Amino acid sequence: MKSLPPLSPGEQALMDLIWQQQPLSVATLLEMVNAGRDEAISRNTLQTQLTRLEAKGWLKHDDSDRVRMYRAAVTERRGRGKILTELKQRLFGGSGISLVRCLVEEGGLNDAELKELKGLIDSHRKGGKP
Template sequence: MPTDVVKKAGMSDRNLPALSPAEQALMDRIWKKQPVAASDLLGLVNADRDEPITRNTLQTQLSRLEAKGWIAREGGGRSIQYRALVSEKRGRGRILKELKQRMFGGSALSMMRCLVEDGGFSKNEISELRKLLEEKKGGEK
């Protein structure tokens, strides 16, 4: 599939509609399993839930994602499958920018400080973060 069909269609990140938490969770599954049928998605979603969602609820969420330009359906009849129109990298970046702006006043440092102080990093993750920061530092000369 071509990279970022939505971007080619003229939809910038700024125009890309925000996702609800449920829509975001659904996008996570679509990015991992695409193209994917609604019945398969329903099984994936309900595997992690104490109270399963109905097929109608899933279909409503899929329709909203499609209307927002995040996904497209392919095929017809019983063979409809869903595919992301927004790449995982671009989509997660958009979600992260929103979170950074909403929760941290747009400050990446404040966001990272919160993550670090929360203690949510393993030794391996800290090592990888150091490496990323060094690469970024080296690229800004």
């Protein structure tokens, strides 16, 4: 399994859309990306980003139909795991507990999320998988 290069913020936003609702055409993606934006991005700009994501191994396309459709080349879980690992390394020196401590202490988790986190920890201790 090859290593995935990091994503720019714009590429990350595209992957989020694609993971939510794939496969997607360029036209559909363009509509989704520009929804709620003050300044729309062009089709060419979007196509350039999609080409870069393909070159990086994050995305693939299918030309079997009349319209080119894009889908993720990696699962959301693997992709987000890669992003989280980079974030953890860059901001927390690789420490998972420092990352979680920051979320808990800085108020990044509400009561329901804290309860869910406790459940995940308990499940992990018992040998369960998320």
